[in-house]
Amino acid sequence: MTNNKKSTPNQRELTPREIVKELDKFVIGQQQAKRSVAIALRNRWRRLQAPADLREEIMPNNIIMIGPTGVGKTEIARRVSRLTNAPFIKVEASKFTEVGYVGRDVESIIRDLTEYAVNMVKGEHRDEVGDKADEQCEERILDLLLPPVRKRQSATVEAEGQTTHDEADTLNTRDKLRQKLRNGQLDGKMIEIDLPSSGAPLMQVIGPVSLEEMGLNLQDMFGNLMPKKMKRRKVTVAEARTILTNEEAQKLIDHDAAVKEAIQRVENSGIVFIDEIDKIAGNKSPAGPDVSREGVQRDLLPIVEGSNVLTKYGMVRTDHILFIASGAFHVSKPSDLIPELQGRFPIRVELSVLTEDDFVQILTKPKAALIKQYTALVATEGVRLEFTPDGIKEIARVAGEVNEQVENIGARRLHTIMTTLLEDVLFDAPDEVRQEKVLVDAELVRSRLASIVRNRDLSRYIL
Secondary structure: OOOOOOOOOOOOOHHHHHHHHHHOOOOOOOOHHHHHHHHHHHOOOOOOOOOOHOOOOOOOOEEEEEEHHHHOOOHHHHHHHHHHHOEEEEEEEEEOOOOOOOOOHHHHHHHHHHHHHHHHHHHHHHOOOOHHHHHHHHHHHHHHOOOOOOOOOOOOOOOOOOOOOHHHHHHHHHHHHHHHHHHEEEEEEOHHHHHHHOOOOOOOOOOOHHHHHHHHHHHHHOOOOOOEEEEEEEEEEEOOOOOOOOHHHHHHHHHHHHHHHHHHHHHOOOEEEEOOOHHHHHOOOOOOOOOOHHHHHHHHEEEHHOEOOOOOOOEEOOOEEEEEEEEEOOOOHHHHEEEEEEEEEEEEOOOOOHHHHHHHHHHHHOOOHHHHHHHHHOOOOOOOEOOOOOHHHHHHHHHHHHHHOOOOOOHHHHHHHHHOOOOHHHHHHOOOOOEEEEEHHHHHHHHHHHHHOOOHHHHHHHO
């Protein structure tokens, strides 16, 4: 399908099938959740290709993911944001409070998302001007190492284009220094550079919304009115290269254009992941002195529904930001949320409990599987870990058994199992002369974990 309309530059035009295929590399199972997220993501790209008169009317398909902890809810949302290079922020619903109480207000979600997007776009622009910034940084360091020779005033007028003997020597020396600088031979040499001194301390404003919550500070507000104070400091050439390259890149970036692009990205492709939304469900008790969960829901509603939020970069519209909420809903259920908020999350997906077969795949298949992580960690000490198929199955079986007996924490149980299983190897490897190879088979797993698994009280504290 071809279309001449232009999408936002940060979005890759992945099809839902391609999105699911990429998610499969990191998240095992949960195909229905992956499909729903992939469709919601593709619909955002489709909206940008739609006729202009309909574009503003097409609302995002906000999603609630329901399932126990450790089954992949957060990982799906995080990986999706990386696939599209979209501004993404994860927040916990339980950390926000009703307006009028001490604590963070829900609008800070959008301010944080905008701040992240601005930094992301500026980082991309810095990469674009990186070569030019490196060149200018190099010239500044050379000027510090070998100040340029001033042209001497002389009664004798030299021929045009002819350089003095001193200038020729300086240029020759400068070229030699440049080569040494590029080869890293001068990295340890100390030089003096001017750095801006730290600004005045922030003033705390007591009130419903502080300057910090607004994302503002006095230095930003009055920075242009007061000249920056510079402080001379000794640093190595290597440190100066990093500092000066960043300074030069900042000069080359069009900050206004970067902010404008960042706000567009937030409004059209921003993703907010609200975790533990079940913690603010229910609690329809009469009014009292405590913060009500329903009050937090009502404050959250305008943001999800679509409103304008004031940030230090300007107004940001939330109408087309994609909201993905998740919760275990052990005690409450999605219908315990206020009806208005339920209506803003039309797509509901239930994630399945992980089985022993899922654990085997989680341990081996993903790019950063736990077995690969621990193998790489121990390899730094000169020890080679080797897991046999029966050993991996036994680890998965133990994880499944403990989850059933104690508390189902999903794939996170594998972290506790692996750490306990490999405790001796991880502790002794740096100090003792050990065998170069450690074989982790079913027998080793049973000998290390059987007694803990059998003792339910012990497994409750250790595993």
